[in-house]
Amino acid sequence: MSYERSVSASPHELVSESVWHVQLPELRFGRGSVRELGFQLADLGVPADAHGLLVTDGTLADLGHAGRVTDHLEDDGFSVDVYDDCPREPAVSDVDDCIEFVREAGDGGYDFYVGLGGGSCMDVAKATRAVVANGGEVLDYIAEPTGEGERLTESGAPLVLLPTTAGTGSEISPVAIFAVEEKNIKEGISSNHVRADAAVLDPTFTTTLPPEETAKTAMDALGHAIEGYTTHDYDSLLRPEDPADRPVYAGRSPFTEMFSEEAIRLLSGNVRTAVHNGDDLDARENMLRGALFGAIAGLTAGATLCHAMAYPVGNRYHTNHGETIAVLTPASTIDYNSASDPGRFADVAELFGVDTTGMTDRAAADALKEQYVQLQQDLNVLPSGLHELAGVTEDDLDWLAEQTVSTQKRLLRTNPRPVTVDDVREVFADALHNWE
Numbered sequence: 001m002s003y004e005r006s007v008s009a010s011p012h013e014l015v016s017e018s019v020w021h022v023q024l025p026e027l028r029f030g031r032g033s034v035r036e037l038g039f040q041l042a043d044l045g046v047p048a049d050a051h052g053l054l055v056t057d058g059t060l061a062d063l064g065h066a067g068r069v070t071d072h073l074e075d076d077g078f079s080v081d082v083y084d085d086c087p088r089e090p091a092v093s094d095v096d097d098c099i100e101f102v103r104e105a106g107d108g109g110y111d112f113y114v115g116l117g118g119g120s121c122m123d124v125a126k127a128t129r130a131v132v133a134n135g136g137e138v139l140d141y142i143a144e145p146t147g148e149g150e151r152l153t154e155s156g157a158p159l160v161l162l163p164t165t166a167g168t169g170s171e172i173s174p175v176a177i178f179a180v181e182e183k184n185i186k187e188g189i190s191s192n193h194v195r196a197d198a199a200v201l202d203p204t205f206t207t208t209l210p211p212e213e214t215a216k217t218a219m220d221a222l223g224h225a226i227e228g229y230t231t232h233d234y235d236s237l238l239r240p241e242d243p244a245d246r247p248v249y250a251g252r253s254p255f256t257e258m259f260s261e262e263a264i265r266l267l268s269g270n271v272r273t274a275v276h277n278g279d280d281l282d283a284r285e286n287m288l289r290g291a292l293f294g295a296i297a298g299l300t301a302g303a304t305l306c307h308a309m310a311y312p313v314g315n316r317y318h319t320n321h322g323e324t325i326a327v328l329t330p331a332s333t334i335d336y337n338s339a340s341d342p343g344r345f346a347d348v349a350e351l352f353g354v355d356t357t358g359m360t361d362r363a364a365a366d367a368l369k370e371q372y373v374q375l376q377q378d379l380n381v382l383p384s385g386l387h388e389l390a391g392v393t394e395d396d397l398d399w400l401a402e403q404t405v406s407t408q409k410r411l412l413r414t415n416p417r418p419v420t421v422d423d424v425r426e427v428f429a430d431a432l433h434n435w436e
């Protein structure tokens with residue numbers, strides 16, 4: 001019995017989940033951890049004279065970050081080519097360009113890969129390494145009907161990721177997401193063969209991120225942390241007969257909760273400083289740690305309604321993912337979902353720094369929404385709602401609600417509160433204007 005079929009099985013066949021599982025790349029964190037990149041590669045079995053590829057973008061090359069990485073690698077005896085053509089919000093064709101670059105460099109690809117950048121660069125590095133190892137092109141491995149839905153069977157040469165933003169969590173996730181230009185949608189390759197072997201998180205790479213980007217990526221990270229904390233308990237879901245059928249988003253566990261709690265504290269407590277004083281390395285380090293912990297929690301337990309609603313918005317209006325999460329969170333994650341368990345949202349309020357003394361759980365959840373919106377305003381670079389973000393009006397809401405419910409079943413299945421198209425429409429309406 002597969003997991004999907006077990007959901008619709010008759011009640012006497014249903015068995016509650018009793019196991020949680022976490023899979024992560026090897027992690028190295030801290031100031032100067034880039035100096036251990038060579039050691040990390042050797043630890044993954046890469047020989048000292050190996051020839052590798054650094055996948056990054058032009059801005060990071062201009063800022064000298066790419067040079068820092070190649071210098072360290074060359075000091076350790078490796079030789080490195082640099083591919084610095086990753087665009088923001090990459091499309092399938094951009095990954096195919098990188099794959100072509102690798103294939104032209106020689107049969108079988110490189111001995112190792114390093115991805116340096118935000119989610120875009122890291123996703124290109126992840127997909128390139130996987131497709132080179134498995135053959136064919138990106139669309140072969142994207143789910144049907146958009147792609148061919150072929151299964152990846154090989155991981156390929158070792159891949160290490162160095163994030164330069166504190167947000168997406170791509171450094172630990174088994175997913176790489178790209179725009180499919182012909183269909184005007186975003187689709188992902190999702191497989192443990194896409195996940196990096198190791199991540200090196202050095203906060204000194206994050207201080208050059210401009211305030212706007214810092215704010216956007218932080219709101220995505222905060223979304224992962226809060227959504228992961230407020231999704232279903234793993235043992236309230238159903239147990240798959242075959243462990244291989246356990247979904248990637250498997251509900252919150254004691255493991256993920258611990259990371260969510262620390263992530264909410266770190267991100268909400270440091271984002272103002274990181275945005276307004278980007279050189280503050282303590283704040284940057286706390287943000288990078290918060291984003292990592294948020295990703296460990298949210299990308300294991302699972303994101304909820306807010307991320308589900310963000311995909312149709314991103315597909316139609318090509319909005320930035322973090323900004324989309326920022327404008328949708330008050331109405332979806334907090335307002336709508338808190339009715340499922342106000343006590344849990346009162347806990348989030350406390351982690352967020354709200355003094356909840358003497359408040360009912362409901363009042364604490366409301367105070368969380370108020371403080372979250374206040375935080376966005378304080379950052380000074382985020383839009384006031386969906387209308388300012390993308391010009392969305394009442395007329396667009398039916399389509400957005402319909403798309404969310406019809407295309408985001410995977411995320412909505414584990415939302416803590418059931419949703420109908422009408423519910424989602426109302427949440428979108430609430431998100432048009434978070435403040436005047």
Ligand SMILES: [Fe+2]
Nearest residue numbers: 220223224321
């Ligand atoms: Fe996200």
